[in-house]
Amino acid sequence: MRRKRTRTVSVSFDGRGQTTQDFAVGIGIFLLAIAFVFAYLSTLLTPFSSPVGGAESAQADRIAATIVDDLSETDQPNHLNATAFDETYGHQSSADLASELGLQSADDDVAIDRVNVTIRQLAADEDDRDLVTDDDGTTLRAGDQYQNQSAASAGRVVTVYTETDDDVCDPACRLVVRVW
The missing domain is CATH 1.20.5 (Single alpha-helices involved in coiled-coils or other helix-helix interfaces)
Structure with missing residues (x-):
């Protein structure tokens, strides 16, 4: 086949x-x-928000170091006087605080860089972190109102004392500096 x-x-x-x-x-x-x-x-x-850069982070860290260095006692570092904090930073306008901390300002009345300095109780729960007050009942905060906007922050663990009470923080407080 x-x-x-x-x-x-x-x-x-x-x-x-x-x-x-x-x-x-x-x-x-x-x-x-x-x-x-x-x-x-x-x-x-x-959303149109500017991200936080390295300059703002370095600025917040420098401000936190300056505050701790200026208000600490020589024999006890990071041990801050609440009255001295309130007198130095608490009653200043935004522009005065900017010039005190070396921030940019356009005139004597207008601060370009905004800063918020707050001392809070160091607690495990976010809701339990109360603001620390001095002898007059004034909360230890300075600068502009912080409303959860994008900001660089730096923190330091400190202890705070007043003239009448030796230790306000139990066991410690947190100094938080925010710059935006």
Whole structure:
């Protein structure tokens, strides 16, 4: 018996619609376009707030170190006098506090850099962190009102004493400096 010859069909490259290289280039361009759209779309939907940079973080750390250094006793570091804190920083306007701490200000009345200095109880729970008060009942805070805006912060663990009470913080307090 005689076998039939199989027929071969040859396809020339001129007749093909797409090669492997065409497919790879097309998919690559498509993926780049999708990535660009997602990257651009995310910038349109985010709120317009300036991120905190390294300059603000360094500034907050410098201010915290300055306050602790100025108000600490020589024999007990990080042991702050509440009355001295209130007299030095507590009753100043925003512009006066900016010049006291070496921050930028446009005039005598306008502070460019905003700062908030707060002394709170050091507690495990966020809700239990009460503000520390001095002998007059004045809370130990200075500067502008902080309302959860984007800010650089620096903290120090300190102890605070008043003239009538030797130790206000049990076991310690936290000095928090925020700059925005």
